[in-house]
Amino acid sequence: MSNDMTGTYAVTFLVTVIISILLFLLLREFFCWYWKINQSVALLQEIRDLLTAPARSKEPHEQQRRCPKCGAQQPGGNTFCESCGEKVE
Numbered sequence: 001m002s003n004d005m006t007g008t009y010a011v012t013f014l015v016t017v018i019i020s021i022l023l024f025l026l027l028r029e030f031f032c033w034y035w036k037i038n039q040s041v042a043l044l045q046e047i048r049d050l051l052t053a054p055a056r057s058k059e060p061h062e063q064q065r066r067c068p069k070c071g072a073q074q075p076g077g078n079t080f081c082e083s084c085g086e087k088v089e
């Protein structure tokens with residue numbers, strides 16, 4: 001009688017241990033997968049920003065990069081006009 005009781009206890013204990021190990025492995029797998037997805041999404045967003053940033057900033061940039069005083073086109077990130085010295089917005 002007592003042998004049977006200890007046997008069932010051992011079985012339930014073993015089952016619990018196995019289930020918890022499986023749960024741990026599953027959760028670990030899930031969190032790794034989730035983290036990987038987050039990382040790849042962040043990477044894709046960075047790539048998209050890098051790809052769209054030059055195309056987006058080029059068109060209005062070249063039209064606006066003109067000196068308000070003499071109208072000379074300003075290449076790069078000049079703060080002051082190269083020909084007259086006026087501040088360029």
Ligand SMILES: [Zn+2]
Binds near residue numbers: 081083085
């Ligand atoms: Zn100028």
